[in-house]
Amino acid sequence: MNTLIVIAKEPLPGRVKTRLTPPFTPAQAALLAEAALADTLHAVAATPARRRLLVLEGRPGRWLPPGFDVVPQCGGGLDERLAGAFAACTGPALLIGMDTPQVTPALLDVQLTYGEAVFGPAEDGGFWALGMAEPDPSLVRGVPMSAAETGVVQRARLVGAGLRVRDLPCLRDVDTAADAVAVAARAPSGRFAAELSRVRGGVRRDR
Incomplete structure (x- = not known):
């Protein structure tokens, strides 16, 4: 892969994972967001790529591993x-x-050749991954986001452009507390699972 992109927000209380509150406090939700972002970035860092790009709203913090353009x-x-x-x-x-x-x-670790795209559907109807051999911003612009039909519309855009679409496994986004529990169970050794265990147990940790 030429470029792996992560699009993210700085994990600040009240700015991220607001659907986790309640039951979690804004500070706890931000800690969970930080852990999720760190797990994501470390997975990207371990994946072969010529360039790793973080497209960030906010400022980078201690959660950012080396090797990323921001x-x-x-x-x-x-x-x-x-x-x-x-x-x-x-x-x-x-x-x-x-x-x-x-x-x-x-x-x-996916490889794309001319005329190909990859699409990773999410359980909530959106998508968790989108890849194109020849990035075309117009195929994303205008797609309704955070809606039940987001994934269907986005995939149809790719097909309509004549691209051969390969589907990645369907994953569950962390939006709600129930999502957090389910995702942590799928990756119990990750930073996110450890942070969820801490906040559910009432263990304080300085940011």
């Missing part, structure tokens, strides 16, 4: 921000978010 997100809705991320790439690129800490290098 660029700010552009303005606009999520579709515009995803389009902007792809516009920063040349050659094959795979984009993921920070909501699937169970992701592994084996899932991310």
